[in-house]
Amino acid sequence: MSSILYGKDILQTDTMSDQQLELILSTAARLEDELEARGQLDNMKGLVLATLFFEPSTRTRLSFETAMLRLGGQVITVADPKTSSAAKGESLADSVRTVEGYADVIAIRHPRKGSAQEAADAVNIPVINGGDGAGQHPTQALLDIYTIQKEKGSLSGLTVALAGDLKNGRTVHSLVYLLARFNARLFFVSPPQLSMPAEITTELREAGADITVTDDLTLAARQSDVLYMTRIQRERFDDPAEYEKLKGSYVLDMGVIRQAKPGITIMHPLPRVDEIKTEVDAYEGAAYFRQAANGVPIRMALLTLVTGRE
Amino acid sequence: MSSILYGKDILQTDTMSDQQLELILSTAARLEDELEARGQLDNMKGLVLATLFFEPSTRTRLSFETAMLRLGGQVITVADPKTSSAAKGESLADSVRTVEGYADVIAIRHPRKGSAQEAADAVNIPVINGGDGAGQHPTQALLDIYTIQKEKGSLSGLTVALAGDLKNGRTVHSLVYLLARFNARLFFVSPPQLSMPAEITTELREAGADITVTDDLTLAARQSDVLYMTRIQRERFDDPAEYEKLKGSYVLDMGVIRQAKPGITIMHPLPRVDEIKTEVDAYEGAAYFRQAANGVPIRMALLTLVTGRE
């Protein structure tokens, strides 16, 4: 009996049904337990994953590969676009069609928006989007949701603050739609220059979401169960002085944590640079490395579901 | 009972006996069937393949690695020459002697003609040539022959046209000698500047081959069971205007296919750039992606035969 994701591509979270979403989360939890209990799974025995990274990303690539290996599968990889046949002028469609002759499932990362869809259209095996430039990064959004569920015990009734650069972060854009499905109360915390795109805020509010827009990190932290930090990049500002002035307001340290809601969970997609002080790492609610580790069960779930090996 | 290829290197097809050639083709067919039936083989269990790519080649490297993994073996790899000890001035012989201490079989690609022989001379484990510059590329020639056999049911009594740049293509040079063994009737289709080297045409004719030299792609396609396309590269022409004038004559589109012998099989070593229109991909005789996929069973055959694991 095949699941509702068998043979499917995983290109974005926005178009996923609630049923698909819940299947992914529950499969991740089950596989994580089974791996913990048995040390090694064999769901993917005999299958080969191709990780095609036309743009470097250690974190995403290594967690896909780990997921496949812990499931008993094998991996072939292109980690450096310069060593690929794309460098010889081959189209992406031709590249993935060739790889279709080798592998059973493809995880792809590519700097061009829409590239994952293009790859999926070219082949008959499942394609999982590992990030397509300014487009989507569905496995990140899924592991974020999975992390919130694990850290807080449930996805319902939560208040979640997203802070930093809400304008440019594709991860944050996908995530807020997912959170809205679970009726989360949301804080959008950013300087005005980096605020959430108005169409997203409007669309979510029209669908009934309770959203507070603010530039005050401490205010939001006081009322939130989860604080999702992102980096504010210097290059987003025309005026360096403006950047320097604002930067400090979006750096999380223990001072902010002490004023925050007790037990607040801190998340970050990583890599961080300065926006969370290392002093926060010892705080038990600092979940960002656990969040990264959750990339493995989420990708285990996706790999097994799309190949019918769950 | 060891096979006639046990412990041997695979450096070129020209010096292979008919018996060796047939053993490779029949082993590939058998392993392909077994893999299809059982999903995962274990012929190479406990063995390690080193893929040493001193020149990038995604296609060749990934298909070697896939072959090894599907046979239950494991792989270590150097995909980027800049990260290898060759960058520190180590000789090729020393590099492969070191790898001999780790692996059971080596697949090597290197830009220097003769390098695969040099590697084979340095070590006692089998070496498979994955392309040595202007030299040989035996696994490509073997998968080409294997593809023709699969697509047409047999290798005998065929008419095969080779079109494009016949002057510079090492793949085409090896392939015509193999085709001549099976008494194929041949069309060499190219502009005069890129014709097959005279010594090859002469040698084949003296051995009894039926060869028609022409610059007319449609004429050849009309009479051929297989059309093997290669790319004409702009940089081969002194006069860009000359290139632009000729280029169009060697681009395969559905117009040519409609005038060709019914059921004609289209092949290409890939990557293609412009020389086969993507409209041809939907034609059922378009075999170039199946051809790429055939690299796996051919390399499975070679890996098992040279290590005595067939």
Add this chain to the structure above:
Amino acid sequence: MSSILYGKDILQTDTMSDQQLELILSTAARLEDELEARGQLDNMKGLVLATLFFEPSTRTRLSFETAMLRLGGQVITVADPKTSSAAKGESLADSVRTVEGYADVIAIRHPRKGSAQEAADAVNIPVINGGDGAGQHPTQALLDIYTIQKEKGSLSGLTVALAGDLKNGRTVHSLVYLLARFNARLFFVSPPQLSMPAEITTELREAGADITVTDDLTLAARQSDVLYMTRIQRERFDDPAEYEKLKGSYVLDMGVIRQAKPGITIMHPLPRVDEIKTEVDAYEGAAYFRQAANGVPIRMALLTLVTGRE
């Protein structure tokens, strides 16, 4: 019952106890025998090794990976620092904490002295130092000692000459301390500009070591059971003429071997460039490629011991 190395990091040899050292050597010998007898081991089944090479090193990386694969484990790898998240400004501590979420043990190479310690401090899984710049390279020192033991049958009562650049070689520095533990008589053979740092010679002599300092390679070879060659690099000399004059004195050829103690074992950490003539390769005491191969059992021993899978 866990061993004395279970859960430990392997950062340097200087602080290893004699008991730890002997456990490593005996475990390497046992695993090498078992691998020889059974073809494939499964000690590391279900475990994942991350090889993180922030500086290229084919030899060290491939032998770690081979060791893991021959033990039935799996590998994820970052072979090129430019494709890693370090390129995005992530700290080493954050990078390895993330990898801790994927892997069970880390082998790291990094150009900065102290980096392996830094990595080990950041994570709870074992870290093995694969070379930290001007710092330590413990797996090389261990495989050197293991090679001497295998080649000579025992580590006691030996005379060992170390020749070439004794000033800058971290491998040689670690090795002499290990040799001194086994009461080896030592020859330090170098031009005065590249002599062993005085503090090392002094410290070893105060601990009772019998050390002869000389610039005469043949004199040392006449009395030594083992001759450990290293490369003299042109860039170490201010005056190129000085380099040219000296270079010849530290090139090993059959002329030197014929004057040496019969049966002398020749070692070299590789890669070599000119300092051992290829004519020496056929001499049965030329052990440098066997030495490289010994990297596999030594790393098998370390991987199993730190994870409790010996």
